[in-house]
Amino acid sequence: MSAEIDPVKLMKQEVGKAAAALVESGTIVGLGTGSTTAYAIQYIGDRLKSGEIKDIVGIPTSFQAEVLAKEYGIPLTTLDAVDHIDIAIDGADEVDPNKNLIKGGGAAHTREKVVDALANKFVVVVDSGKLVERLGSTFKxxxxxxxxxxxxxxxxxxxxxxxxxxxxxxxxxxxxxxxxxxxxxxxxxxxxxxxxxxxxxxxxxxxxxxxGLFVGVTDVVLVGEVKDGKPLVYEM
Missing domain, CATH: 3.30.70.260 (ACT domain)
Known part of the structure; x- marks a missing residue:
């Protein structure tokens, strides 16, 4: 058993960290669902804890996101209580060159679409394997x-x-x-x-x-990939 950290896991963490870094104090944040977004939620929690940012409230898109947000100390609110969402961070199952998405691998796409479409800035976090020329080519x-x-x-x-x-x-x-x-x-x-x-x-x-078709809602796509065994994050 080697103690080496799985480069794919490391890459997902780095993409999550890059997304979490976009969250500013005093904002309302849509919290998406999935493995990469889970790291973003964790890092937003870390930034809150360290005092690097403050006065954040989250709106979860799923039971999973809600549980994680509570675990990492992010206060939650609901759509009834706010009139806007500043930024939403979420994953995707496929991303095409026009930043259109297929989502719903985790069966949370309805709530995700409500939250993500309301956000002033919608940030998608994926690994490079999710990039496709045409939607529907790898994912149902x-x-x-x-x-x-x-x-x-x-x-x-x-x-x-x-x-x-x-x-x-x-x-x-x-x-x-x-x-x-x-x-x-x-x-x-x-x-x-x-x-x-x-x-x-x-x-x-x-x-x-x-x-699960998300058309014309994505603002930023952060892509992670492993190059020569090292994690790399870039904006699409």
């Missing part, structure tokens, strides 16, 4: 659906040319249930030529709550 598109509508929605998606499958739990019998109590359908498309149009079309299917 998650669609959150209310349970009673699951069959008609899957039929409607198939008519659009998608191959829908219900996301099943791992180490849990039955489907994945979101924080809102809904189900997730993961859809394979041969190619997503117009993400903005597809986002609207899917959301117009009765019973669909939200899908």
């Amino acid at each position: 598109l998650p669609v959150e659906v209310i349970p009673m509508a699951i069959t008609p929605v899957m039929r409607a998606i198939a008519k659009l040319g998608g191959k829908p499958e219900l996301r099943m739990g791992i180490r849990k019998a039955g489907p994945v249930i979101t924080d809102q109590g809904n189900m997730v359908v993961d859809v394979t498309f041969d190619s997503i030529d117009n993400p903005a149009e597809l986002e609207k079309t899917l959301n117009n299917i009765p019973g669909v709550l939200e899908n």
